[in-house]
Amino acid sequence: MEEKYSSNVLSGGQLGMVEVPDSRLTRYIVLLVISKVLKALGIFESYDILKVVHIVQFIFILKLGSAVFLLFFQKPFSSGKAISKRQWIKLLKHAVFSCVISLLGFFGLTLCGPLRTLLLFEHSDVVVIALLGVLFTNSGGGPSKTRGAAFFIIAVICLLLFDNDDLMAKMAEHPEGHHDSALTHFLYTVISFLGVADHKGGVVLLVASLCLKVGFHTASRKLSVEIGGAKRLYALDNLVSALVLLPWVIVLSATTESKVESWSSLVLPFGMIIFSVMILEFYVEAICSAKMETPRCARYGALALFFSALLLANFWTHPLTDQLRSMSKPAHYGSTEHVLSGGVLVSAIFFIMSSNILSSPSKKGQKGTLVGYSPEGTPLYNFMGDALQHTSQSLPRFIKDSLKQILEEYDSRQIFYFLCLNLAFTFVELFYGVWTNSLGLISDGFHMLFDCSALVLGLFAALMTRWKATRIFSYGYGRVEILSGFINGLFLMVIAFFVFVESVTRLLDPPNINTDMLTPVSVGGLLVNLVGICAFSHAHSHGGKSCSSHDHGHSHHGHSHSEHSHGGHGHSHGGHGHSHGGHGHGGHGHSHGSGGMNANMRGVFLHVLADTLGSVGVIISTILIRQFGWLIADPICSLFIATLIFLSVIPLLKDACEVLLLRTPPEHEKDLNNALEKIEKIEGVLSYRDPHFWRHSANMIAGTIHLQVMSDVVEQRIIQQVTAILKEAGVNNLSVQVEKEAYFQHMSGLSTGFHEVLAMTQQMESMKYLNDGTCIM
């Protein structure tokens, strides 16, 4: 059948994405996938058959068929030790239980349809045990398992509440007298007694029987050891349950007339079901869990099963498949199929996720990164750094932590509050737009949402800046701030450019603007942005003041303060004064650079400023157009605004570029030169080479320097002196390499420069691996 192949290929692709398995295991996985797909097919087929065949008869035939098959294969009587009488009794109990469980399962199938049954009933034991462990014990196995359990419960609830199945309504008015047998009648009455519709009752039934099944499997493990292997037990169990069901079936077929026209036409589907559901799956699962770890096997199996079930559910009622099945299924049973609904899809996704999480082994003890090997050959793991940072997996906890982090510091708090405000405004706008069906409002809302991305970026950067340094990012993440400022600046440039182009085209050909809607929205936007400007410029002037409290700069702050009492008019001024403030701060040194040059905040501020300017421009042009009918006012306004944005972004971009290009920090340049002069004067220092100083982030200036010293001085003293001098100049991450004369002479004797020496050592090393260093000294 075609859908089998398609689903197989698809689920196979899914597997490759999840985890790259060993090539050795690939064929087992493929086998597992195929068996699961066949099983899904079999369940769908059996759902169709169950419409005609009574459920007890159906199960009897299944058990009998598989028993016959297994008797040939397994030969439970001729091989292995003999079975005692007590064991036979246990076997009988076992068989009765398994009959009850399969009865419940298949009854659920008739109620819920194949897709939902597959989703609910076919979880492997590992998943369910993990789930129950989370739910009923305290030591569930960490937050990830809790999340998995939550997903599972959500999925079940989705299936219960949000699954609007068409068939459900029909089943609800199921005539009471229609039931074929006492058993189904009993079950129906129980379910209706519970007060839920048939379909939902089926869900409950299936969940209950799933738990029963897992308990049964766990309990039967001891018996299987006693009997001599799970396979033998399975064969005997099938046989005994067929025998148990035999009297019931005889009574049934004697009392009720069968709905089946011809049993012969059902032989093929029954054979297929027996093969795929009862036998193949059992064997493949046994093999796979022997070859791979059980959790992995469960994960792949569940994935394959669910995906194939979804696909089959989609294609089962397709006319093409009906044609394909027409040889095996004589009559077509109308539109009583269970359809795919949104609720089912959502719950399927949740089931897949939860089974994935629950079946994944808990990763305790393998989180560290391999650092190397100890001299004895045992591997050394590094548990520091990023490994420890990501141990808390739980989503709510993560949100709580990051919220706490955000609110901890002034910058990120400001951004966060403003982001919330902005988002609220946007959603109100969008909602109102959708409600009144105004396209302009909706597009404006999306534009706002897009603007929010800049804020999100800024917030993220402000958070990330505080991450600890890891092995990979050995200087820490401070640079994120500068990068984010840079990106924001570039972003603004692009926007300014587009606004410019747009306004030029409008200047040539002024369009007729509908001004009715614009004013309230833009006034609202203006208000929101004004709040933002107040917040951010306040933050900035605060930071600036705290770090440059010694001397001038007061006039600037005065300026910026007066700016936000003035409101609308002063904004262009504000931007100007702001950039000046940054500059003025840059001019004088000393201030140990704490928060002074926060490119991130500057970027966000500029963005908000640009938005404000945009709103102001829209308002002014609207007024002009309304009052005087100057259509040209709009493009001119936007032209003006674009230029303003452009100009105000340039300083930010320049600063960020300089930092990214590893320039010596301009505000420290003079101090550094003085410091270098001082270093030269230290007693014993001959000269220095390659002084590199660069700003890594707002509060970190890194530096490296080579010193040549006389051969008779104490290196440690020199290092300390140099470190102290440079620290005074603002460098707080310094490494000094002290070279005594002999070393340098040797190095320079070989070639003219240090690079060449390094290159040459490399070259020589690659030719000749020298462990002993005497040759170079």
Place this chain on the structure above:
Amino acid sequence: MLPLSIKDDEYKPTKYNLLLKLSGWFRSILADKTSRNLFFFLCLNLSFAFVELTYGIWSNSLGLISDSFHMFFDCTALLAGLAASVISRWRSNDSFSYGYVRAEVLAGFVNGLFLIFTAFFIFSEGVERALEPPDVHHERLLPVSVAGLLVNLVGIFAFQHGGHGHSHGEGDHGHSHSLFNGSTSHGHSHGGHHHHDKHADSHSHGGHHHHDKHADWHSHGGHEEPHYNDELQHLPGKGSSKQILQGVLLHIIADTLGSVGVIISALLMQKYDLMIADPICSMLIAILIGVSVVPLLKESIGILMQRTPFSLDHALPECYQRVQQLQGVYNLQEPHFWTLCTDVYIGTLKLLVAPDADTRWILSQTHHIFTQAGVRQLYVQIDTAAM
């Protein structure tokens, strides 16, 4: 004994009049193959945009005008690449002690960002149009987009050829890089391989005999030395501009794809009246652009954030271990390794050594170990442990 710092003012474009400055820039643009290619392509693009603009104004077609502005915007990417390739060749001075080599990384980053923006805009436009397909006047679209496609094809050809020529012309250069890297073979270092069969040979040869005596070693060194000198003279001048090229090439490919998409959708619309073809095409192209840009962005962000280089990720722990095994070394602290520009790695670390250890020996050994791993500049601070 050594110059304190190189005060090389002739590359700093100040204090000259405009004409001299311009001619200087022009010369430096034409001096290098990459920037020459970039420059010519930029000229081509600009002239195309101007023709389009004038024609648009003349025929008063708004579509053409806006398209020409779009072309101008595209030119900024090329301009960024060109500027970076010129700037990265400036000598280092007092303020920029590492030189301007990072400009290339920055240019790649900017290009990548612009591409992401473009992709985003195209995508949102595509979504908008998919919801509400507008009437596209496709009779004017076809010639313009075909012309654009031709221009971009020229660009792709030039750059791929340029890239090829790059590997040929700078074979030595590429090879020296591959030497520094140990055995990482990049695409462009292959070009120079056949020049240096001897090198490769000696390399493998040396690998087997690592217990030989120094005499042999020295003679080898003497033999290789002049060779190295002339190889390395190129190094500060010619930064290998992998990032720029990658960024520009991606940009041009994106443009080309855009033209192809427009042509296909125009044809589809003309032939079959499939109005939905246009937005679908543009969305696909946007996704394609976005996906292809991601690696470039990731790499350049990593470099800009002073990440430990990808290629050193695995080599470093072994190096640490070897350093710690040196006699007298107690501990290794604050190892920082980062990429200056393509294939130039810089590292700093602090060693805590025993009071009676031979620091000079430790220093040179540490340098050995790390240069072997490919770190070009290393700063080792040796701290003596208190008694």
